[in-house]
Amino acid sequence: MKYQPFDKAQGEPVIGLEIHAALKTKTKMFCDSLNDPDEKRANWNVCPICTGHPGTLPVINEEAVRKVILTGLALNCSIAHDTFFERKNYFYPDLPKGYQISQYQKPLCQEGYLQLTPDNQQLKKIRITRIHLEEDAGRLQHLPAQAGDPAGDFSLVDYNRAGVPLMELVTEPDFTNGKDVRAFAEEYQLILKYIGASDADMEKGLMRVEVNISLTNADGSYGTKVEIKNLNSIAAAAASVDYEMVRQKELIENGGKVIAETRGWDENKKQTFSQRTKEEAHDYRYFPEPDLPPLHFESTDIENIKSTLPELPQQRRERFKKQYGLPLADIETFTANESLGNYFEHVASELLLFDPALMHKGGASKPGPEHEARILKLAANYIITELQKHRIASGSEDTKITPESFADLVVRIFHKQISSSGAQAVLEEMFKTGASPEQIIKEKNLGQVSDSNALDLIVEAVILANPKPVEDYKKGKEASLKFLIGMAMRESKGKGNPQVLEEIIRRKLGN
Numbered sequence: 097m098k099y100q101p102f103d104k105a106q107g108e109p110v111i112g113l114e115i116h117a118a119l120k121t122k123t124k125m126f127c128d129s130l131n132d133p134d135e136k137r138a139n140w141n142v143c144p145i146c147t148g149h150p151g152t153l154p155v156i157n158e159e160a161v162r163k164v165i166l167t168g169l170a171l172n173c174s175i176a177h178d179t180f181f182e183r184k185n186y187f188y189p190d191l192p193k194g195y196q197i198s199q200y201q202k203p204l205c206q207e208g209y210l211q212l213t214p215d216n217q218q219l220k221k222i223r224i225t226r227i228h229l230e231e232d233a234g235r236l237q238h239l240p241a242q243a244g245d246p247a248g249d250f251s252l253v254d255y256n257r258a259g260v261p262l263m264e265l266v267t268e269p270d271f272t273n274g275k276d277v278r279a280f281a282e283e284y285q286l287i288l289k290y291i292g293a294s295d296a297d298m299e300k301g302l303m304r305v306e307v308n309i310s311l312t313n314a315d316g317s318y319g320t321k322v323e324i325k326n327l328n329s330i331a332a333a334a335a336s337v338d339y340e341m342v343r344q345k346e347l348i349e350n351g352g353k354v355i356a357e358t359r360g361w362d363e364n365k366k367q368t369f370s371q372r373t374k375e376e377a378h379d380y381r382y383f384p385e386p387d388l389p390p391l392h393f394e395s396t397d398i399e400n401i402k403s404t405l406p407e408l409p410q411q412r413r414e415r416f417k418k419q420y421g422l423p424l425a426d427i428e429t430f431t432a433n434e435s436l437g438n439y440f441e442h443v444a445s446e447l448l449l450f451d452p453a454l455m456h457k458g459g460a461s462k463p464g465p466e467h468e469a470r471i472l473k474l475a476a477n478y479i480i481t482e483l484q485k486h487r488i489a490s491g492s493e494d495t496k497i498t499p500e501s502f503a504d505l506v507v508r509i510f511h512k513q514i515s516s517s518g519a520q521a522v523l524e525e526m527f528k529t530g531a532s533p534e535q536i537i538k539e540k541n542l543g544q545v546s547d548s549n550a551l552d553l554i555v556e557a558v559i560l561a562n563p564k565p566v567e568d569y570k571k572g573k574e575a576s577l578k579f580l581i582g583m584a585m586r587e588s589k590g591k592g593n594p595q596v597l598e599e600i601i602r603r604k605l606g607n
């Protein structure tokens with residue numbers, strides 16, 4: 097593969113990513129052992145094929161192939177019409193066959209790109225070199241010597257992960273800083289979740305990010321690159337880039353030389369450290385896998401897969417902006433948290449039914465887009481802050497609150513039929529019991545009082561009890577009005593409508 101250098105000055109960072117993602121499939125890549133990343137019992141999901149017994153034959157998992165192609169299409173790649181698997185030969189105890197079935201010469205997907213808007217304004221295009229399909233290795237666990245055991249430290253091997261379908265994405269070295277690395281990795285992770293290709297959970301090892309980084313030479317050509325592995329989060333990947341840029345720069349400035357090596361990331365010290373140098377290139381003796389047939393795809397096959405592409409994160413952002421006019425931060429929350437965004441969409445469609453003003457859309461009393469935008473924003477706020485609060489506290493994504501009930505509550509808040517503290521109490525109860533706002537407001541007597549007669553009496557009492565602020569207000573001190581409204585609110589136990597109270601006070605004090 098050839099990279100076309102941009103015009104670069106000396107010492108500029110050149111960064112490329114390699115990202116592995118475990119595919120979400122029912123069974124493994126070449127056998128029918130279950131692909132269950134949550135299986136805790138070691139060596140439970142294994143069979144003669146994924147443990148490399150002689151004489152066994154692999155069978156290609158079609159669903160895995162489909163998911164890699166879907167990923168390639170989401171990232172604007174061209175999909176190979178003809179491709180095949182190859183053996184990558186090396187020895188390691190987590191690789192029972194002594195080779196990994198992978199793709200080398202002809203990846204399923206090539207030459208794509210992903211556009212990023214890291215600060216929501218500047219568009220950056222990161223080119224994708226390739227995405228190929230392979231199988232994962234097992235897991236090794238290194239343990240200290242048991243007391244009294246002369247054999248010393250030991251290792252355990254778990255083959256549950258051996259043979260799990262794994263997709264590797266390689267980018268061109270188009271990054272120049274940690275922030276963009278983070279933006280890319282997050283967007284890729286989100287895309288994988290949206291299309292159902294992978295759960296892409298880094299903590300569970302379902303997505304693994306490796307960073308390649310160098311600084312340009314004096315003539316602008318690429319310098320020697322360092323590879324950073326064992327990054328346990330996207331934040332760590334970004335931080336390692338920013339650290340490594342400085343380390344290499346200082347090394348070169350002090351007359352040193354960057355050596356080709358693999359470095360690890362120390363999360364406590366926030367530093368990279370040398371793990372092993374790459375003196376000689378590995379010879380993996382790649383050759384075509386003789387036990388598997390080559391793959392062939394007609395254009396219609398690829399079109400069929402393309403037609404199953406769901407809405408992608410960026411399309412969703414644009415739609416949410418157009419359809420609901422929400423602020424960027426809200427849109428981002430509803431894009432990153434798909435289920436929360438879906439809930440918002442249900443509530444939004446119910447709002448149109450619940451809010452009488454919105455019902456007359458297009459009619460004489462058309463509320464106008466401004467009214468609609470305000471109530472949608474209010475709904476978004478209550479979902480993002482209040483509903484999320486209860487969802488997080490309860491540790492469950494589920495909620496008993498139907499979108500209808502939620503919309504009903506939002507309309508009541510919007511039309512000041514309930515105070516915000518009252519609304520919070522109602523929401524809490526709704527979350528617990530799933531009851532409708534109407535029921536709860538009645539039961540708990542939480543409705544906001546707008547009835548002037550009742551409020552009149554309250555205001556009378558407040559005026560009598562606070563002669564000084566009343567005098568001050570009459571002399572033109574507006575702050576005293578706020579005080580009086582506050583007192584009246586308290587008197588009404590938070591149920592008075594502050595606007596109605598203000599009107600009554602102004603009227604009674606002759607203004």
Ligand code: ADP
Pocket residue numbers: 097110111112113114266267268269270308309310311318319320321
């Ligand atoms: P290797 O053979 O060491 O695996 P590759 O050519 O396959 O190297 O590239 C692996 C990754 O390294 C890619 O993401 C690529 O963009 C990036 N890369 C290649 N050359 C450089 C360089 N000089 N500096 C930084 N990253 C690079």
Ligand code: MG
Pocket residue numbers: none
């Ligand atoms: Mg490589």
